[in-house]
Amino acid sequence: MSLIVQKFGGSSVQSTERVIRVAERVVATRQAGHDVVVVVSAIGDTTDDLLELAGQVSPEPVPRELDMLLSAGERISNALMAMAIEALGTPARSFSGAQAGIRTAATAGRARITEVRPDRVRQTLDRGAIAVVAGFQGVHMDEAGESTVTTLGRGGSDTTAVALAVALKADLCEIYTDVDGVYTADPRIVSDARLMEHVGYDVMRELAISGAKVLAPRSVEYAARHGIPVRVRSSYSAEPGTMVSGSAGAAHAEYSAVAGVAHDASKAKTTLCGVPGSPELTARILQVVAGIEAELHYSVLDASWTSRGRPDISLVLPAQDGPPVLRALREESAELGFEDLRYAERIGKVSLIGSSLLSQPGVLATCCETLAEAGVQLETISTSDIRFTALCPADQLTDAVRAWHAAFGLGAPELAVVHAGTGR
Structure with missing residues (x-):
């Protein structure tokens, strides 16, 4: 039995109807014989809505309180996802980033992951249930043992998924989004952009750093450092998408002089x-x-x-x-x-x-x-x-x-x- 970590972005869970469809997809993966950990982003534009609310009460919100506020978005969506999975007859358990063992540095708004202790997630899998984890967030523990909720910055749910995949020794991390995979350019502005079947970590990292929104740069760095294969695919279709892996897959990866824009x-x-x-x-x-x-x-x-x-x-x-x-x-x-x-x-x-x-x-x-x-x-x-x-x-x-x-x-x-x- 293999272990797969699946991450679904905000566009994939932008409504309760979409949450139910994603839950059906997750359950199908479990019924195919895989252990599954699900990482979810906040529903639709929830993060932007919360930022707007913060701006209405304070011109410069305190970073600590802003992290506490923004972390609520993912906790809402992961609880709903667990409920939807349970309604389909499959046991599930939701966790905040802190409960899932995501430890971070103290920097508010863009904290970096320092350690992952996924004991509770592993126990859930061992009981035959699906673990649902709130992305984008973690917890900082100071020397006195006091905990502070932190967020990982834009695209942080990608990093959450990859970090959990590494800590759990998963076989694959799947990132579900609103496009079919990694293209040679943004297909929304370049009509003949080409879908790439395989991309090396080095090329994917540069694409991400340079503005390609399909994967967060830190998640690619994390995956490359630990050799976790990442598949980018659409949450709206069954297409295989794009595999992001290391040089070991060079015989299958696309290495042209120019890979993309x-x-x-x-x-x-x-x-x-x-x-x-x-x-x-x-x-x-x-x-x-x-x-x-x-x-x-x-x-x-x-x-x-x-x-x-x-x-x-x-x-x-x-x-x-x-x-x-x-x-x-x-x-x-x-x-x-x-x-x-x-x-x-x-x-x-x-x-x-x-x-x-x-x-x-x-x-x-x-x-x-x-x-x-x-x-x-x-x-x-x-x-x-x-x-x-x-x-x-x-x-x-x-x-x-x-x-x-x-x-x-x-x-x-x-x-x-x-x-x-x-x-x-």
Whole structure:
């Protein structure tokens, strides 16, 4: 008998009717002879609704209380899921993140998992029942033994599922979502985006970091570190979806020079203009950002210099981190010595993901030429062997994605696939 961890996102359980359908799917997996652990996200837009409520009572909610509030969404959906499974004649038991043994660091809003103690989940499985766990949340235990509810940040339910799969030594972690699997680009904006049957951890991690919403980046990192295979599939069909695994599956995985295009419109850009050319000050700027635990996704030392001979430094980070970073930088402005501080609430980020990109000089040239031909204003571009990332105006992001996807023939069914280590 194999053990499968199944995670269902908010769109999969957006109504009680959908909860019942998911329960039927879970029960069918159990009746097929598998032990099953289910991880659920909050129903539909519950998290956004709770955030709106918080904003109505406080302009800046206390992070600890915000975590307590937001964790309620998943507890509602996992209790309903357990009820629906029981109604189908199969025993089930629901658990909060804390009850399931998800221990985390103390950071509110984006706590990282430090340990998983799934004893109660394992006992439930041993009794022949299905364990239903609230995703996105855990508990921090301080030195005095006091517990505090924490949340894992956006996409945290994916990480919950993978962490439980690792701790329980599961055979497979399935992530159910509203698309059929991992595509070469977002199929909602690229009509000929191609579904990939297999993707390696490295490519999937870069796609996730670069904005592909199908898997949370931290969940991919966790899976890769522990070698847990992850299957991404639709909760609305029986299609097999996309398998995410390691290099051991290279004979079956898709390893083309260019694997896909990801985009992200949820970033903001802060630019410090006229920064004194000192490595110590540059390091201090990054320390200020790190001090408020903001997620810095991209930094650029601008090649254009001011009249005083000082460079500009641009920082790209999640939109929610923009205001606190601005405040922190202004508070340290005397020490940092920059001339001006500019802020763009939205910036477009498009990334080309693949393998051995730097060994193919034509790739970078094609990237730049294609954006120019599409009328996309290229603000800056960075390169690595597995990812080329360009910044552009947010309103031109869709054009940039479509242009790169077409330029590299990612939607064409005859796209050549090079299998790692075979030369084919």
